[in-house]
Amino acid sequence: MATAIALLVLCLPIVTLCYVGFCVVSPWGRCRRCRPDGRNRTCRACDGTGMRPRIGWQLYVHFRRLHRDGTR
Template structure:
C-alpha cells in the first residue's frame, strides 16, 4: 500500500491533515535545497581557490611524465598533448582566466572611453 506522500503525482487532499503534511514536507524540502546549494557553493569556491593556488594538474595522456618510451629500446618521444611538460591547465583555472580577461576588457574599454 502506497502512502500519498510517496507518490510523484500530486493528489488533491481530502482532509486538512494531509494538506498540512504536504505544506510541512515542502518547507522541509526547501531547507534541504538551501543546504545543498550552500554545500555546492562552498565546494565550488574551494575548488576555484585551489585552482588559483595550484593552476596545473598532471597531463592525462602521459600521466604527468611528459614523454613516452618506445616499446623496443630506450628511445623516448615527447607527449604531443602537453609538449613534454607533463602539465595541463586545470578547468577551474581556465574559468578564472576567462573571468579576469572579461573583467579586464570591461575596465579597459570604459576607462579609456571616458577620458
C-alpha cells in the same frame, strides 16, 4: 525532497569555494594524456611538459581577459 535541496544549497557554495581556493593555490595539474610516465614529448595537450592548467584556472584566466579587454 526538501532536505536534499537544502543540503545541496548549503554544500554547493562550500564545494565551489574549496575548488576555487585549490585552483588559486595549485593552478597546474598533471596531464591526463601523459599520466603513466608524466612526460610524453609528443603530447599535444601539454606540449610535452606533463602539466596542464586546471579547468577552474582556465575559466579564471578567460574571464579576467574578457574583463580586461572590455574595460580598455
